[in-house]
Amino acid sequence: MSSVAAIGTEHRLVFVRTAPAPSLPPPFASTGVIGWTRANLFGTPFNAVMTVLVVLLFIWVVPPLVRFLLVDAVWTGSDRQACLATVAHPEVGACWAFVREHLAYFTYGSYPIDGRWRVDIFFAMLAVGMGWLLWLNAPHRGLGALYFFGIFPIVSFFLLYGLPALGLEIVDTSRWGGLMVTVVVAAVGIVFSLPLGILLALGRRSHMPALKTVSVVFIEFVRGVPLVTVLFMASVMLPLFLPPAWSPDKLVRALVGVALFSSAYMAEVVRAGLQAIPRGQWEAASALGLGYWQTLRFVVLPPALRITIPNILNTYVGLFKDTTLVFFVGIYDFLKTIEAAREDPTWATPVTSVSGYAFAALFYFTCCYSMSRYATSIERRLGRSERR
């Protein structure tokens, strides 16, 4: 301090900085593409080795894959000749012509050709219902729920199965197939599993020992066994336990199996949501004089279900994947129609199977991935409202 003062009095100041020095840009190597690369790809020697390995893996896998799926793929043709390797075309990629040829079969199964418009209307109704429910700012969403869980199932049943009074001839479920059956199984699972699951979850949290025991036994039993065995049970045992006169058809049996199975899983998801509601909410509702069902309807279920939406949607993704299992009990769902078409001798080539499976994988991936992305976005939205 004193030295500064001393210098000051002698007027020997040469330079006094009056403004801060301009900040220099960060070192060239730590910003932009190079900086990002250094930080994220070559941070440590180990990372550098891993980066090189991954790049080599990409070079090894991606070009052949693109060649197989797109460049060398056969897009048009009417039988196996188009997809066989010839001297002129020694490399044959995916046989998309096979998929194109069978697209109608994959969609409608063996549904009568002149009745396919009925399936189209069913798909359109489903799209309207899903859009209504999934679009969070849609008008009258309550009405949408009524439509999706009430009107839509009933109308679809008569539309697809038939109603002679309205001139819709009966189409036996043995002729149903393809995407349509997959959607029907998934929709039945979705529509039935949520209400049944809520009831089971309430039963499990009930104070009545008998009700609680029944719910716990059912939930743990179903969750403890594979879906295949539940489907087998529904398909071979259900007819035994019903009078021969109303022996249900194959599809109904599988639907019962899927609905029971998914409701047990849904019950656990809903239970987690119910547990998140503080006891004080129940007590406050009691103090206001609300009964059990009124408390549920107005106080407990709305927030409990809202925080559970992402998990419910993820359960639906699982359910959608599980619909592929119905083919074990002889139902021609989407995957089974591909299996059947794959063995069609007019299209027997070395690439037919791969093409069919690739198409199926693309379909299931698109559906499931978009559903889980939607669940994630809802979760983020809920998280935002929680933080506020």
Added chain:
Amino acid sequence: MANAPASTPEVPFLRDPRVRSVLWQALLILLLIAAAVGLFLLAAANLQRAHITSGFGFWNQPAGFDISQTLIDYSSSTSTYGRAFWVGLCNTLLVAAVGIVLATIVGFTIGIARLSTNWLVAHLAAGYVQLIRNVPLVLQLLFWYNAVLKALPNFGDSIHLPGGGYLNNRGLYLPAVDFGGGGDVVLAALGAAIAIMIALVVLARRGRIAAGLATALALAGLIGLPVGAALVSGAQVSFVFPQLSRFNVRGGLEMTPELVALLTGLVIYTGAFIAETVRAGLSAVQRGQVEAAQALGLSRLLTLRRVIIPQAMRVIIPPLTSQYLNLTKNSSLAVAIGYPDLVQIFTGTVLNQTGQAVEIVAVTMAVYLVISLTTSFVMNIYNARMALRER
């Protein structure tokens, strides 16, 4: 409070919550009993009409069908349906055991890779998880079996694997370890080593011996005992390499294409789910914990061993067990590709031959239930022990 009963208004009998609770439950039980009796009578009548005997008499009848993979003695001409059941159960347990080990390795690798600071590695792992988790397992099994394994070259052009294995459309052939007759002794020594290891872990947990000493002793025993037993018993330990002969592959460990496809599919599928579990567990360890460990001067390895892993495992293990259970239950999808597991043999072939649906489906479900319930029971004990003791 003292005069509360006096001020309570008179509740009509049917409005008393306790009375209603009892009435509802009585109604529920009555309904269930009525349903059970009704179903039983209907089933009995239906069975009689269809001329199906009930009971487990079929258990001791000769089966008369072949099974492509048997871990225990089985012959189509002399063995019974009961024996076929045990063959199927062993095959299911084999897939479950091998699948769990492999899926754990895949899952932990991918899960750790997802948290890598290397952008490419993290995104590759994320892509793997998204792709595999969003495609149905049945489709993946069919793909591996029909599109990959069945499309492999014929046995004449077998693919030579590094290390002396062969892969062709009849299956996978790997080198096997042969103990030259001393296999039982080595196996027994291995069992003893595992028992000693468990005892050491328990002792270390109770603080009787130092954890480091216990680890060292356990590792020494695990390697030393079997090797020592092999040396003492004079067993000739050798590798048996599969040999390509004119019509087939001889020697070594043979795996059918069904087994290979089922294992591949299950491991890749469950691995993706385990990876998410692992990632969630590792992310659950708060950043501050790692920073505190660094502040204390712990090395990276010590931070991992003493700070991150113990806390992450607490979060990882419960969902990991449910993934193991899922893998075991999903092994029933073997039906799709014809691997002779419990469901394929018992609920498939035996059910078709005997027609005794009720008994067979009940037994199959009981097997899976026993596996699931035992695991959840053990898990509950584990959770109770591991739960954070908060003040």
